[in-house]
Amino acid sequence: MSTDLRDATGQQRITRLRDTLTTEFEAQTARLTELTADTGDPGEAHTQAAMIAATRQSLAQISDALRRIAEGGYGICERCTAPIPTERLEVLPHARFCVPCQQKQG
Structure with missing residues (x-):
């Protein structure tokens, strides 16, 4: 069940x-801080x-989603401008596209 993100429930x-x-x-x-610490093991460098x-x-991706929230564009598909279902956002909070547009995106 999708909710309009502009109403009170959506804002919550x-x-x-x-x-x-x-x-x-x-x-x-x-x-990232841990990963960038020098491990000294050249065998693990690629991984x-x-x-x-x-x-x-x-x-x-997270920073971009937080920016969209701050600017008021969060939850709107960047391709077709349709609302992204809240169920998708709850599973993938940084989603930029609705499912059909994501599938087209590749």
Whole structure:
């Protein structure tokens, strides 16, 4: 059941999602700090580099979602401008596209 994110219930959901995103941002930032510490093991360099890249991508997605919340564009598909169902946002809080547009995106 989708909820209009502009009504009171929707605003409560946005607040919860913003809190979730903020907590995840803090966790990913701590993870990145740990990953960038020198392990001294050259055999793990490739794996570590991949994990650093994935963590940086996650941080960028979270930051972008927090920016959209602050600017009032959160929950709107960037491709078709339709509302993204709140169920999708609860599963994937940094979603930029509705499911049909995400499938087209590739």
